[in-house]
Amino acid sequence: MLAHFVRFFFLSCALVAPALAQAAPAAAPSPPAQGRVIASADGLDILSGPRRVEVENRILKDRLEGLLPKLMAETGLDMWLVINREYAEDPVYFTLVPQPSFAARRTTMLVFFRKADGTVERLSVNRYPLGGPYTSAWAGGDLDAQWKALGEVIASRDPKRIGVNVSRDWPVADGLTSALHERLRSVLPAGYAQRLTPAEPLVIRWLETRTPAEADVWPQVVALARGVIGEAFSERVITPGVTTTEEVAWYIRSRYEALGLPVWFFPDVNLQRQGAPCAADSPFCGVSGVIQRGDVLHTDVGICYLKLCTDTQEMGYVLRPGETSPPAGLQAALADGNRWQDLLTAEFVTGRTGNEILARTLEASRKAGLRASVYSHPLGFFGHAPGPTIGMWDNQGPTLVQGDWALRPDTGYAIEGNVRRQVPEWGGQYVLMKLEQSALFDGQRVTYLAGRQTQWHLVR
Incomplete structure (x- = not known):
């Protein structure tokens, strides 16, 4: 047989x-x-493998530059945070980062900020910088310094509505763990915790839309x-x-x-x-x-x-x-x-x-x-x-x-x-x-x- x-x-x-x-x-x-x-x-x-990565990264750049600004405007978010740890990645994480990428190294933080001209600033706050299509807002140092840097990035841009990946009904939009959510709130300036809102509509629109x-x-x-x-x-x-x-x-x-x-x-x-x-x-x-x-x-x-x-x-x-x-x-x-x-x-x-x-x-x-x-x-x-x-x-x-x-x-x-x-x-x-x-x-x-x-x- x-x-x-x-x-x-x-x-x-x-x-x-x-x-x-x-x-x-x-x-x-x-x-x-x-x-x-x-x-x-x-x-x-x-x-x-190399040709596959090139195509995937070209498509990712196109999505980040052409699609994400439209979806953030559609869903009314000024900032979107995707925060996750190695081997406990947010379900949306690998759709946002260039290949080859196998894990969120240590703690990886992605920040998307919708500017007045409608474009979206893409930042990483990571021990290991991602490189393009992200600009590194902080690299190196210890975990406490990383979280402090994230709070400073948020405060300096003063977003009114900050989307985080928490959802009761959609698993793919529920990637922010309880511990990370708690720590995020602890580094925000006074009054900013009230600006946090579920990014559920944005996550679903990002995942379902094809370019x-x-x-x-x-x-x-x-x-x-x-x-x-x-x-x-x-x-x-x-x-x-x-x-x-x-x-x-x-x-x-x-x-x-x-x-x-x-x-x-x-x-x-x-x-x-x-x-x-x-x-x-x-x-x-x-x-x-x-x-x-x-x-x-x-x-x-x-x-x-x-x-x-x-x-x-x-x-x-x-x-x-x-x-x-x-x-x-x-x-x-x-x-x-x-x-x-x-x-x-x-x-x-x-x-x-x-x-x-x-x-x-x-x-x-x-x-x-x-x-x-x-x-x-x-x-x-x-x-x-x-x-x-x-x-x-x-x-x-x-x-x-x-x-x-x-x-x-x-x-x-x-x-x-x-x-x-x-x-x-x-x-x-x-x-x-x-x-x-x-x-x-x-x-x-x-x-x-x-x-x-x-x-x-x-x-x-």
Whole structure:
């Protein structure tokens, strides 16, 4: 079994020109109606470490100079403090500092001050200066001197509203520890503690908003994620009657590692089979085991590359002897899934909350005769990123706080959910189509970043 797995892992397969054309990243993302099956990650350029760092730092500088001033003005903050300690980093920290950066050395303090001309001064108050794109306001000395210097930096600029990362409802906006918060208050001038305010709106807007530079590179990140799925759900990896779902999951994990693409959760691979019914009300459907001909396959996996994450679920079918395509009932089930995606993305309107989009989509699905479940979420620096939650797999009703967040332009989403359909060729047994594709909302429409699955992955 192991030899079988290793053999396929290192197999180099020549693909025909049309397949390579599908795999290559397009100049612009495909419109929602034009789905693509990406057959392989072969041929897609993956940046080496130094090149990767250069791109990440160029994008960071662009975000700090072009996006942050707008968001600080939008949220009404004069100053934003990000204070954290080594190996207890604020969740937002690594989105603000240049690479390579592995930890907040000792105690690291970042200060963002919105000046009268609208620009934002970026300062570091650190034992070890960060260098560009930050100006060092203090370096060296002991911890007491560092905190004293921070108090002086704040007092000299006299901000009226000072944002700190404390939040009851959003984990990513709650990075300031209790001890650091207490010490900050102790070094502030008299009366300044009353100027502290949660930076929650700024943190969420910073994390959820994508810039044009990020929108340019994100399609390739998603194409890489989808390409490995295309490899895994093929005869390159799967031998019916031999290969297990667990081995396919490990292939996906190992293939990403070989490409230098970290996964943010371990891949899941499962199967549905005629004669092993999926309950009409089951939220998942799918078991592990040896893959056989006639099985329906499903995977769920996410990677992060160039600081941008993906989340993808796709479906495969293992052809029976004599078959060249899945049964008509399964093809209809995938078409139902694509129809459900269209109904969901049609409800993306700037200003609508996640709860409103959920309710409208479920009603539209009901009217279309689809048995659908919606659990879409934002994507970006995190796989489960902040922004409007559009349903949960275990809650198809309103979600407090996160579900009430409004949809905004230039934000990314995992278009995630499922549709179940009875398959005549399987004696009316239900099959659950579990689909998820990464997409960008530009304020007017939703665009799938590297197409979406409109055809079954086939194991021949």
